[in-house]
Amino acid sequence: MQKDQWLERWIPLLAASAQPPLLLELGCGSGGDTAFLIKQGFANVICTELSTQALAQCVQAAPAALHVRHDLRKSLPFAGQRFDAVIASLCLHYFAWAHTEHILHEIARCMKPGALLLCRLNSTADVHYGASGHPALAPNYYLVDGMPKRFFDREAIDHLFCSGWERISIQEMIIDRYEKPKAVWEVIARVARSATAGNADG
Numbered sequence: 001m002q003k004d005q006w007l008e009r010w011i012p013l014l015a016a017s018a019q020p021p022l023l024l025e026l027g028c029g030s031g032g033d034t035a036f037l038i039k040q041g042f043a044n045v046i047c048t049e050l051s052t053q054a055l056a057q058c059v060q061a062a063p064a065a066l067h068v069r070h071d072l073r074k075s076l077p078f079a080g081q082r083f084d085a086v087i088a089s090l091c092l093h094y095f096a097w098a099h100t101e102h103i104l105h106e107i108a109r110c111m112k113p114g115a116l117l118l119c120r121l122n123s124t125a126d127v128h129y130g131a132s133g134h135p136a137l138a139p140n141y142y143l144v145d146g147m148p149k150r151f152f153d154r155e156a157i158d159h160l161f162c163s164g165w166e167r168i169s170i171q172e173m174i175i176d177r178y179e180k181p182k183a184v185w186e187v188i189a190r191v192a193r194s195a196t197a198g199n200a201d202g
Helices: 008-015 032-039 052-061 097-110 154-160
Strands: 023-026 045-049 066-069 083-089 111-122 136-138 141-144 147-150 165-175 182-191
Touching: 008 111, 023 032, 032 045, 032 052, 032 083, 045 052, 052 066, 083 097, 097 111, 097 154, 111 147, 111 165, 154 165
Parallel strands: 023 045, 023 083, 045 066, 083 111
Antiparallel strands: 111 182, 136 141, 141 147, 165 182
């Protein structure tokens, strides 16, 4: 069984979002969370990933999902107001601040009014995985082993979700996902109904 079953406690909330809900998972990686969602009875899951190798692993782990290769630096290839929930675990913190805001706007555009977002982001306390000792590209944004990585404090989280979101839960926590403890922010929010009103696409 995969460690770090972070979605487990949010299954009732996801299940209550629609019958049956259409879920979008961004940055699915090798498919651990995708497979968990499928096993929980969510039959309508679309997952995206940039790495072709990871996406192939996700196909093996969760063949019932619809797999889409996508680069988060580009706009999401989905119509507006389509999804009942979006899951984004540890995939939204590689970008300059303006592009991070653009990605959140794109996520909101694709969500139905009142839909759920479940996401996790690097914390500034994540010292084992790049939050200190690396060349700075901008405040709390570092070049870590050749990869830009952003780390969030509470002020940045509040700023990112200050407009267009109804926040349900914001928690900083240590997770057991990798070899060493990792510090993350877990953010659960609903897209505000007014935020999606003008963003329908076709």
